[in-house]
Every structure is written in C-alpha cells, then in structure tokens.
Amino acid sequence: MLVIVLELRRPSSSRSGRAILQAKQMQLAVLNGKKSKDTEEGSAGDVLDDNPVGKLKVYVYELPSKYNKKILQKDPRCLTHMFAAEIFMHQFLLTSAVRTLNPNEADWFYTPVYSTCDLAPNGLPLPFKSPRMMRSAIQLISARWPYWNRTEGADHFFLVPHDFGACFHYQEEKAIKRGILPLLQRSTLVQTFGQQNHVCLNDGSITIPPYAPPEKIMSHLIPPDTPRSIFVYFRGLFYDLNNDPEGGYYARGARASMWENFKNNPLFDISTDHPTTYYEDMQRAVFCLCPLGWAPWSPRLVEAVIFGCIPVIIADDIVLPFADAIPWEEIGVFVAEKDVPYLDTILTSIPADVILRKQRLLANPSMKQAMLFPQPAQPGDAFHQILNGLARKLPHDKKIYLKPGEKVLNWTAGPVGDRKPW
Amino acid sequence: MKQLAALQQQGRRSNSFRSNSSPLDATVDGAIKSPATIFWLFLHGVCCLISLVLGFRFSRLVFFLLFSASPSPSTTTIYSALRTTLPVISSPQERNVSADGGGSRVVVGRHGILIRPWPHPDPAEVMKAHRIIERVQAEQRSQYGVKNPRTVIAITPTYVRTFQTLHLTGVMHSLMNMRYDLVWIVVEAGGTTNETASLIAKSGLKTIHIGVDGKMPLLWEDRHKFESRMRLHALRIVREKKLDGIVMFADDSNMHSLELFDEIQNVKWIGAVSVGILAHSGGSEEGDVLMRESDADEKDEKKSQIPVQGPACNASGNLAGWHTFDTRPFVERSAIYIGDRAVVLPRKLEWAGFVLNSRLVWEDVEGKPVWVKDLVEIGKDGEDIESPLSLLKDTSVVEPLGSCGRKVLLWWLRVEARADSKFPASWIIDPPLDITVPAKRTPWPDAPPELPAYVEKVTTIPENTEKRPAKSGSKRKRSSRSKRKHNAKVLDIRASTKHAGDN
Numbered sequence: 001m002l003v004i005v006l007e008l009r010r011p012s013s014s015r016s017g018r019a020i021l022q023a024k025q026m027q028l029a030v031l032n033g034k035k036s037k038d039t040e041e042g043s044a045g046d047v048l049d050d051n052p053v054g055k056l057k058v059y060v061y062e063l064p065s066k067y068n069k070k071i072l073q074k075d076p077r078c079l080t081h082m083f084a085a086e087i088f089m090h091q092f093l094l095t096s097a098v099r100t101l102n103p104n105e106a107d108w109f110y111t112p113v114y115s116t117c118d119l120a121p122n123g124l125p126l127p128f129k130s131p132r133m134m135r136s137a138i139q140l141i142s143a144r145w146p147y148w149n150r151t152e153g154a155d156h157f158f159l160v161p162h163d164f165g166a167c168f169h170y171q172e173e174k175a176i177k178r179g180i181l182p183l184l185q186r187s188t189l190v191q192t193f194g195q196q197n198h199v200c201l202n203d204g205s206i207t208i209p210p211y212a213p214p215e216k217i218m219s220h221l222i223p224p225d226t227p228r229s230i231f232v233y234f235r236g237l238f239y240d241l242n243n244d245p246e247g248g249y250y251a252r253g254a255r256a257s258m259w260e261n262f263k264n265n266p267l268f269d270i271s272t273d274h275p276t277t278y279y280e281d282m283q284r285a286v287f288c289l290c291p292l293g294w295a296p297w298s299p300r301l302v303e304a305v306i307f308g309c310i311p312v313i314i315a316d317d318i319v320l321p322f323a324d325a326i327p328w329e330e331i332g333v334f335v336a337e338k339d340v341p342y343l344d345t346i347l348t349s350i351p352a353d354v355i356l357r358k359q360r361l362l363a364n365p366s367m368k369q370a371m372l373f374p375q376p377a378q379p380g381d382a383f384h385q386i387l388n389g390l391a392r393k394l395p396h397d398k399k400i401y402l403k404p405g406e407k408v409l410n411w412t413a414g415p416v417g418d419r420k421p422w
Numbered sequence: 423m424k425q426l427a428a429l430q431q432q433g434r435r436s437n438s439f440r441s442n443s444s445p446l447d448a449t450v451d452g453a454i455k456s457p458a459t460i461f462w463l464f465l466h467g468v469c470c471l472i473s474l475v476l477g478f479r480f481s482r483l484v485f486f487l488l489f490s491a492s493p494s495p496s497t498t499t500i501y502s503a504l505r506t507t508l509p510v511i512s513s514p515q516e517r518n519v520s521a522d523g524g525g526s527r528v529v530v531g532r533h534g535i536l537i538r539p540w541p542h543p544d545p546a547e548v549m550k551a552h553r554i555i556e557r558v559q560a561e562q563r564s565q566y567g568v569k570n571p572r573t574v575i576a577i578t579p580t581y582v583r584t585f586q587t588l589h590l591t592g593v594m595h596s597l598m599n600m601r602y603d604l605v606w607i608v609v610e611a612g613g614t615t616n617e618t619a620s621l622i623a624k625s626g627l628k629t630i631h632i633g634v635d636g637k638m639p640l641l642w643e644d645r646h647k648f649e650s651r652m653r654l655h656a657l658r659i660v661r662e663k664k665l666d667g668i669v670m671f672a673d674d675s676n677m678h679s680l681e682l683f684d685e686i687q688n689v690k691w692i693g694a695v696s697v698g699i700l701a702h703s704g705g706s707e708e709g710d711v712l713m714r715e716s717d718a719d720e721k722d723e724k725k726s727q728i729p730v731q732g733p734a735c736n737a738s739g740n741l742a743g744w745h746t747f748d749t750r751p752f753v754e755r756s757a758i759y760i761g762d763r764a765v766v767l768p769r770k771l772e773w774a775g776f777v778l779n780s781r782l783v784w785e786d787v788e789g790k791p792v793w794v795k796d797l798v799e800i801g802k803d804g805e806d807i808e809s810p811l812s813l814l815k816d817t818s819v820v821e822p823l824g825s826c827g828r829k830v831l832l833w834w835l836r837v838e839a840r841a842d843s844k845f846p847a848s849w850i851i852d853p854p855l856d857i858t859v860p861a862k863r864t865p866w867p868d869a870p871p872e873l874p875a876y877v878e879k880v881t882t883i884p885e886n887t888e889k890r891p892a893k894s895g896s897k898r899k900r901s902s903r904s905k906r907k908h909n910a911k912v913l914d915i916r917a918s919t920k921h922a923g924d925n
Contacts, residue, residue, distance in 0.1 A: 172530050195528065225566035227559040231551045246477070246532070253533040261541040267551045286558055316528045341538035348550040352557040359558070 047325040048366040049380055052387035053097045056394055059106035060093050061141050063113065067133070071117045082210040082299050083116040083125060085192075085382070086159040088373050090114075092383045108188075108390055109147055109156040113137045116162045127168040131181055131414070132422035134158075134168075138183050152409050154400035157188040157390060161210065163295045165191035167200040170294065175200055182413040186400070188393065190386055192297050194319025201319060206389040208382060209321040212302045214374045220279035224308075231267040232347065233285035233309065234258070235278055236300075237293070238270075251292050254314050254337045258291060261341045268344070282307040286355070287333070287347055291315065291340075302371045305331070308362050310355065312347065314340060322370060322385050324392070331361050563601065568687040573603040573667030575660060575780055579652040580674045581611035581638040582618060583760075584839035587849050589674040590618075594625045597672070600683040604628060605665055609652040611638040617848050632659060640759050640841050646769055647806045649673075653773055654800065654807060661783045661797055669780050671773040675835050682831035685823050686777045691791055692810065693821040696732030696828070697775040699747050700835040701765050730830055731768065732775055733822035741822050746770045761840030768834055771809040775832075777823070778810060793819055 068090060072078055078087060090112040093099055100106050115130040142148040148156065160166045166184050167175035179199050180189070193200055194207035201207075238259035240250040247256060262268040270289070275281065282288055288304040292315035301320070304311040311332040313320070320328045328334075335346055361367070369380040377383045402408065412419070576597055580590060597604055606629045610618050613633035622629050634652050639645050653671060660669060668686050672678060686693065729747055736742035749756070749767050757764040781787050783797045793816040800812055811817050824831050839845075846852075 176530065198528075223566075225562060227562055229555060229559070231555060248532040248535060252528075253535040256535040257537060260535060260537045264541065265543040267543065267548060286555060337533075338536065341536050341541070344543065344547055344551075348547040348554065350554075352554050355554060355558065356561050359561070 047388070048322075048370050048385065050384075050388050050391075051379065052384055052391050055391040056098055056107045056387065057100040057105055058093055058096070058098050058108045058110055058387075058390075059100055059103040059147075060090070060110045060112065061145065063111065063137060063140065067137055068112045068114050071114045075117060075119050077119055077123055078114065078117040080213060081119075081123060081125075082212070083161040083192075084211040085161050085208060085373055086112075086114055086116060088211070088375065089159050089190075089383060089386065091375075092377050096377070096383075096387075098387055103145065103147055106147075107155065107394055107396070109141075111137055111141060111156060111158055113158070115160065115168070124170075125162060127162055127170060129422060130162070130168045131178075131418040132420055134166075134181055135183060135418060136422040150402065151186070151396075151400045152402060152407070153184065153187040155396055157190055157206075158184060160184075160189055160191045161208070162191075163193060164200040165189055165193040165205070172294070178415070181418075182410055185409065188390065190389075192321070193295055194321075194323075195296050195315075196317040196319060198317075204393065206386060207319050207321045207323060208386060209302045209371045210297060210299045211373055212299050212306075212371070214372045217279065217303070217306055217372075222280050222283050226284060228284055228286050230269045230281065230285035232262075232269065232287045232289060232312070232343075233281060234268070234270040234289040234291075235273055235275065235281075237272055240294075243294075250294065252316075252337055254340050255291050255293070257337075257340045258289065258314075258343070262344065265344060267348075279303070279307065282309050285309045287312050289314065290332075292318070292337075305362060305371050306368045308359060310358050310362065312343070314343075321382075322389065325385060325388065326367065326370065327361075331358055331367070333358075568684060571602045571687055573605060573665075574600070574683060574686070575605045575607065575665055575667045575669045576672040577607045577609065577653055577656040577669060578672050578674050579609045579611070579649045579656075580618060582615055583638075583841070584843045584845045585837065586618070586674070587621060590621055592677065593672050593674050594622065594627075596678045596680070597627060598625055600680055602683060602687070603667070605630065605667065607632065607656045607659060609634055609656045611636065611648060611652060620848065630659060630663075632656065642757055642760065642762075642766060642836075645760065650773065650807045654797075657783050657797055660780050661785060664784060665780055667780050669778040669783075671776065673772075673774050673834070675837060676774055677833040677835065679831050681829070682824075685829070685831055688823060689777050689779060689821060691779050691782060691794075691821070692814065692819065693777045693823045694733040694741075694744075694827070695775050695777070695823045695832065696730050696745070696830045697772055698830040698833040699729035699731055699768055700833055701729060701747070701752070701767060731771060731834070732824075732830075733820065733827040735822055735826040739822075739826050741818060741820055744771060745827070759841070760838045761843070766836040766838075768836075769808055771811065772834055773809055774834055776810040776820075778813075782813065791819070 068087075072087060078084060090110075093110055103109070113133060115133055116125045116127075118126045118129055120126055138148065138153070158166070160168075162168065163170045164172065164175035166180045166189050167178050168181065169175040169178055176199050180202060185202070189202060189205045190208055191201075191205055192208055192210045194205070195201060236255075237250075238255045239247060244250040247253070250256070258270065262270060269281075269285070282303055286309065288300065288307075288309035288311055290298060290300040290304060290311045290313050292298070296315035296318040301311050301313070303309075312335055313328075313332050314335050314337060316337050320326070333347070333350065335343060339346060366380050369378065370382060370385050373382050574597075576593075578590070578593060580586060597606060604627055606622070606625075606627050608618065608622055608629055608631045610631065610633045613635060614631050615633075619631055622631065632655065634655050636648070639648055657669070659665075668689055670682075670686055682695065685695065730745055731747050732745050733741050734743040734745050747768050747770070752765050752767055755764050757766045781790060782794050784790070785796075793814055795813055795815060797813070800807060811820070814820070
C-alpha cells in the first residue's frame with residue numbers, strides 16, 4: 001500500500017487534479033481492501049503518511065542545562081500545558097532516526113531552548129525574559145559552533161509555541177510592535193501562531209497545532225455509534241471581563257457576537273461551563289466552534305479533529321497547522337468574523353452530503369494522528385509532520401550561505417532591555 | 423493564553439504609560455525631569471481624563487495621529503480607534519474594513535459586537551438542522567451499527583383492564599422509536615376487543631392482533647401461566663405465517679431500553695438478556711432490608727443484591743448459569759391476586775429476558791439446530807411453560823447478550839389496579855360530564871374483591887364488583903344514576919389509594 005501511495009503522489013492543487021487522485025486512490029483502496037470504507041482518502045492521506053527518515057538530517061545543539069533541563073525542573077507544569085510541544089520535540093529529536101551527531105552532514109540545526117517555560121503562579125507563561133534567553137542561546141551557539149555564522153541561522157529552526165510566536169508577547173499590539181526577534185529573522189520558526197500578513201508570521205514558518213495531552217484525550221473516547229445529537233457545541237469565554245472590561249477587544253468581538261446572537265438558539269449548545277464531560281460532548285456534536293480568542297489559534301481545533309466534530313473556524317486570515325498537508329477547507333467550515341450573526345443560516349444551509357464527506361475525511365486516522373504529540377512518537381504524528389515540513393524546504397537555497405565575515409543580521413536591533421544578558 | 427488575568431491587567435495599565443514614554447526612551451533614562459517629561463506627563467493626564475469621559479482609550483488615537491511615521495502592516499488604523507463607543511451595532515453592514523491597502527484586512531483594536539436585528543432561531547432552519555442530524559445519525563448507524571438488521575417480532579400479551587392503556591402506550595412508544603422493521607403480535611386474553619384494537623392502531627406499526635379465549639385469571643400464579651399460554655399461541659402464529667426475524671417478548675408493563683433492540687440483533691439462535699426486576703410496590707422497605715441482609719451464596723441460583731434475572735458468565739465469557747430472583751424474603755408478603763397491595767414477584771426466569779430466532783419455531787427449516795424441540799410438542803397438554811428454555815433440549819446453547827449479562831437492558835414490573843376497578847372505556851368520557859355530584863357513600867368501603875372459592879381471602883361484597891368495564895357503556899344510558907356511579911368509581915379508586923397509604 002505504501003508503495004502505491006508513493007507512486008501516485010503528485011502535488012496537485014487544482015480541484016480536478018485532487019478529484020482524479022482521490023478516485024484513483026479509492027479504487028486502489030477497494031482493490032487492496034486494506035483501508036476500511038469509512039475513511040475516505042485522497043486529498044488527505046497522501047502527504048500525511050510521508051516518512052521523513054532519510055529525507056533530512058537534524059543536528060541537535062548541546063546547550064547547557066540552564067536553557068532546558070533546569071527550567072523544566074523548576075516547573076514541571078510545562079509538560080502538560082498547551083506549549084509543551086517545545087519540550088517534547090526536543091525529547092523526540094534526541095532519540096529520532098533523523099538525528100545526526102555529525103553537524104557537517106546536517107541539513108537542519110535545532111537549538112533546544114524552552115522559552116515558554118517561565119510560568120506565572122496561575123500557570124500562564126511569562127514572555128518577558130524569553131527574548132533575552134533566545135539571544136543568549138544564539139550567542140552561545142554562534143560562538144561555540146561555526147554553523148550559525150555560516151548562514152546566520154538560515155538552516156536553523158526553533159520552536160516558539162507561544163501566543164504570537166517569536167514576537168514573545170501575549171498582547172497583540174505589543175507583539176506587533178516588537179516584531180519577530182531580529183536574530184531569528186532568517187531562521188525557520190515552528191510556531192502555533194499563524195495569521196496571514198502578520199508581523200509575527202514569517203514566510204516559510206511551519207505552523208503546528210498546540211499541544212494536547214494524548215492520553216487524556218484517548219481516555220475520554222466514547223463508542224463511535226453514539227449518535228451525534230448536538231448540532232453546534234462550544235465551551236469557553238465570550239467576554240473576558242478581567243482583561244477587556246469595555247468589550248470589543250477580546251476575540252475582536254466575535255465571541256461576544258456569537259453569544260448575543262445564539263444564546264437563545266436551542267441548536268447551539270454554547271456556554272462558559274467547564275463540564276467534566278467536555279470531550280464526550282464533543283464526540284456527540286456535529287459542529288464544534290473554534291473562534292479566535294486573544295490569539296487566533298486554540299486547542300479546540302485539535303480536539304475537534306480528534307473527536308470527529310467538524311471545526312467551524314471563526315478567525316479571519318488564520319493560518320492553520322500543517323496547511324500544506326491538511327486540506328482544511330475540505331474538513332472544516334470557515335466563517336468570516338463579520339458573518340457570525342448568520343452562523344445558523346450558514347451551518348444549516350450546508351448540504352448533508354457535504355457534511356458527511358467532511359466527517360469521513362475527519363475519520364481518517366492519519367488526520368487525527370497528525371494533530372497529536374504522542375509519547376513515544378508514532379508514525380504520522382505531529383513530530384513527523386514537522387520534519388516533513390522541514391524536509392519539504394530542502395534543499396537549501398545556495399544564497400543562504402554567507403561569505404565569511406559577511407553579516408546580515410543586526411545584533412543590536414530591538415528594545416534595549418533585550419540586550420541584557422540572561 | 424486566554425486568561426492572563428493579573429498579568430494583563432498590569433500589562434495594560436503600564437502599557438499606556440510605556441507607550442507614552444517610548445518616544446522618550448533615549449532621553450528619560452537618567453530620570454531627569456526636563457520640561458519635556460513634565461509636558462508629556464501633563465498631556466498623559468489630560469488624555470486619561472478625556473478617556474474617562476469618552477469611555478475608550480483616547481490616547482492611542484492621538485499618538486497614532488502624531489507619531490505615525492511608517493505604519494507597519496496590520497497595526498491599528500484610524501477606523502479601529504475611532505470605532506463607535508456603542509458596544510452593540512444593530513446592522514451588520516457597519517463593519518469597517520481596514521483602509522490599508524496591501525496589508526492585512528484584519529485590524530487590531532476595538533471592534534463592534536455584531537448582533538442581527540432578530541437574534542432568535544428561525545423554525546425553517548431548525549428543521550433543516552434536525553434533518554441534518556438525522557442524516558448524520560443514519561450514516562453513523564450504517565457505519566458503526568448493525569449490518570443487515572433483522573425484523574423484530576415483538577409478542578405482547580395483554581387484556582383490557584384499568585392500566586392497559588398506560589402500559590401498552592409505553593410499549594408502543596418504545597417500539598415506535600426503535601429503528602428496525604417490526605411485527606407486533608398483540609395477544610389479548612378474552613378475545614380481541616375494539617378498545618385494544620383502536621389503541622394499537624394509533625401506533626402505525628405493523629400489528630397482528632389475536633385473541634385467546636378465556637378471561638385473564640385473578641390470581642398472579644394463574645395469570646403467569648395464562649400469559650405463557652398466550653405467548654405460545656403467538657409463537658404458533660409465527661410458525662404458521664413463517665415470520666422471519668428475531669422474536670422478543672415485550673410484556674406490556676415492562677420498560678425496554680432502545681439499546682435492547684440494538685443488542686438483540688446480535689443473537690444467532692437463542693439469547694438471554696439481563697432483566698432488572700422492579701419488584702417493590704408501596705410499603706416494602708422491609709423487603710429492601712431483607713434482601714440486603716441475607717447473603718446466601720449458591721452456585722447457580724445466586725442471590726444478588728440488585729434484583730436482576732439473567733445469564734451468568736464465567737471468566738471466559740461463556741454461559742455458566744443463571745441469576746434468578748430470590749423469592750425467599752418475600753414469601754410471606756407476596757401479592758396473590760391482581761391489585762393486591764403487596765410485592766408482585768416474577769417467576770424464576772421471565773419470558774421477557776429471552777430472544778429467539780424465529781426460525782427456531784418454524785416447521786421444516788434447514789439449519790435448524792438439533793437441540794431445539796418442535797413447537798407443537800410443547801404446551802399441547804396444557805402444561806405450564808415457564809420460560810423459553812423449555813423449548814431447548816440443552817440449555818447451554820443460550821447466548822448471553824448485553825456484554826454477557828452485565829448490561830441491564832429492560833426492566834420487569836407488574837403494576838395493576840384492582841381487578842374490579844372501573845374506568846371509562848378507552849379512557850374517554852363520552853358524553854362529557856356536565857354535572858358532577860359527590861357520592862353520598864361509596865359502594866364498597868374497604869372490602870377486597872371477590873376471589874375464586876379455593877382462595878382463603880374471600881369476603882362477600884355488596885354489589886357491582888365483577889362488572890366488566892366494557893359494559894360500562896350500556897350503563898351510561900341511565901342518566902344521572904350512571905353519572906353518580908362514574909363519580910363513585912372515581913372516588914373509590916381514590917379512596918382505595920388512600921387506604922393503601924394507611925397500610
């Protein structure tokens with residue numbers, strides 16, 4: 001089956017191309033009889049099943065433990081919050097087959113800095129020291145190894161899963177003002193944040209899903225024949241009175257609009273509750289709303305995909321995880337923020353066979369696997385998708401290699417506070 | 423991310439302060455109070471006051487206007503800062519798009535909360551949504567549910583009495599809600615009546631209404647035997663008509679879960695499910711205590727503290743025995759006659775807990791297993807068939823259903839009014855009562871009903887006890903006297919319940 005998939009893999013973005021590809025794969029599936037009839041392949045399955053081993057080599061810098069282990073020891077909560085991907089990626093790469101101990105043959109270089117692990121007492125990460133930490137780490141690797149100066153970081157990648165990526169702030173205006181850390185401008189950033197034409201998203205960044213604990217999710221699965229009886233489901237805040245008392249800033253007013261328009265609608269099961277049956281309820285719903293909050297991404301997307309609930313994404317210009325591998329328009333429903341008052345009309349006017357098709361695509365196990373960070377890593381999971389993304393960017397353009405002594409990055413750019421040693 | 427409470431508050435409060443002072447970073451480092459800083463502080467204070475008045479952050483607008491050298495894409499625009507202070511906009515077209523050309527259309531800053539003029543559900547859309555849900559559920563069933571569902575043949579013995587409508591409606595609705603093809607065989611004691619026929623016709627299901635001669639007996643013992651006879655009669659109909667499917671016994675006072683119908687599709691020849699026994703009637707707390715205290719522990723007649731009848735499995739999931747209902751605590755206090763205010767006990771194994779493949783009762787069918795007796799050999803001498811196990815030569819072939827009997831899928835209950843209680847035919851009062859007068863005296867204060875001679879508890883009762891309710895129609899022709907009788911009957915039923923409470 002794997003062989004056949006490789007043969008047929010042609011990157012085709014046109015719809016007709018995808019349809020032909022899909023038809024051919026379905027024929028082959030029928031012939032092979034391996035995949036069951038309830039998962040529809042085609043546009044979803046091919047790229048997700050790629051195996052990155054053999055396509056790239058990653059060298060992991062050995063940084064002193066103050067950048068990674070000691071921070072983790074100080075606060076083990078970092079392993080379970082939604083930014084835990086940076087830690088698990090490090091652990092995965094240390095034992096992965098793509099790791100190489102010879103930096104001269106490496107295609108990509110990874111710097112394990114846990115920049116999102118400085119937690120406040122309530123568990124939320126404080127980004128104030130992260131720029132200094134990053135800077136200090138980069139100074140270290142540029143001094144100890146020659147590979148940074150060779151390209152000024154263009155063949156290095158970093159994991160920055162925080163709210164606005166490498167802008168290192170949780171408030172959007174502050175983050176925009178800071179912009180991406182100047183030292184990281186040439187590197188590939190693997191981040192959860194993605195919004196088109198935004199300062200904090202560089203071209204060539206890889207968007208990943210936020211971390212969701214796989215064991216917890218798998219322990220809440222209910223039998224698939226439980227009938228889906230909830231039409232639209234959402235649990236979360238609509239107004240953030242602590243940080244946005246005036247209203248209109250949080251979620252660009254979209255969540256508040258959702259509440260005001262649909263609180264009386266029996267089809268919409270939306271509230272600010274924290275039920276213990278949250279995961280089970282999602283498995284009993286047809287649509288799950290995934291609106292933006294302070295940042296456009298949220299773990300709801302991951303949960304919706306895993307539980308087979310069609311995600312309704314309400315975030316203008318959002319860039320979704322692994323957008324080059326997962327056909328989000330075919331799986332989810334995109335609603336513009338200005339159309340939120342008409343959400344019920346939009347959702348009820350989707351034809352039933354389109355809905356069934358989306359559910360079949362969501363039932364594809366490789367889709368669910370691609371959203372998770374399981375320990376130990378499994379084929380097709382999010383770690384492998386990140387590596388696939390990195391592999392797709394190879395081979396590196398010759399232009400990134402700088403002449404000796406040539407400097408492109410401005411090491412003094414950015415706020416003065418960033419230059420304080422960490 | 424979403425709830426950076428204290429942090430963001432701090433951040434926000436210091437934000438405006440910092441943004442004010444950001445142009446001065448170079449100059450203010452020494453904390454020298456130059457006239458410029460005093461001027462900026464004063465201006466900041468004025469802006470704060472204006473913001474207090476206006477209700478939004480005015481200072482940002484000013485600084486944007488004053489210091490916008492090269493606007494980076496997707497930063498605040500004039501429109502977002504100037505957006506109306508009203509949090510609610512009624513018309514959705516007022517949402518402005520950013521004025522910046524090549525940048526992002528999404529703007530940071532304050533946005534209006536869009537509410538449409540009539541934020542209530544539209545019934546046509548609600549119907550569309552329900553149809554979508556139905557379609558999704560049908561798809562789920564076809565993917566994960568039972569493949570090739572078989573027709574369910576439900577056999578219900580019934581007879582006309584006060585609670586018949588109550589019980590039969592419950593069964594009817596369970597059968598109407600289940601999603602498989604159905605043939606409903608309603609066996610009526612005493613011959614078919616229009617009352618029952620009109621009741622089951624309301625269901626719209628495919629029904630076979632047959633009657634068995636002979637009135638339903640008054641004593642529970644006899645009633646159980648009579649019901650078994652009725653069920654055998656129905657099985658003979660299945661045999662005659664060669665109905666194909668799964669036979670289950672839906673007694674009219676039982677409660678069936680819809681999962682039961684999904685589960686019985688898995689039966690091959692004969693299966694058994696666990697039946698929860700609701701054997702408690704009013705005033706039986708002592709019965710509860712008795713059941714909890716005794717802890718006899720025999721092999722195949724396990725007394726369980728939860729009264730459940732059904733298959734018992736060993737560790738490998740095969741049938742090892744049967745859970746039956748322990749009647750020992752109730753021996754003194756069980757109900758004898760219908761309507762008796764005591765616990766009604768089930769038999770050792772109820773018919774309701776068994777399901778059969780209808781081919782077991784057919785005449786000559788290939789593939790019929792050797793361990794089943796032919797239907798005609800059973801019950802022809804009028805002997806009492808206690809459960810479908812009598813159909814088998816070897817009871818070990820019964821398949822335990824419902825995860826080996828661990829799931830209770832139906833509940834057995836027998837609740838009946840007194841056999842002589844009167845009720846309006848079909849529970850319709852026709853013609854409607856226009857004068858209701860309380861009776862001067864009730865016909866029978868607290869006397870138990872007349873019982874057959876061989877039972878001890880017989881007392882003579884003055885009048886009008888054994889009249890069949892079906893004949894009440896003829897009584898109605900007598901005008902006021904019959905009305906009083908109606909009231910009297912109604913009052914009596916109420917009186918008898920009061921008396922039961924006093925017990």
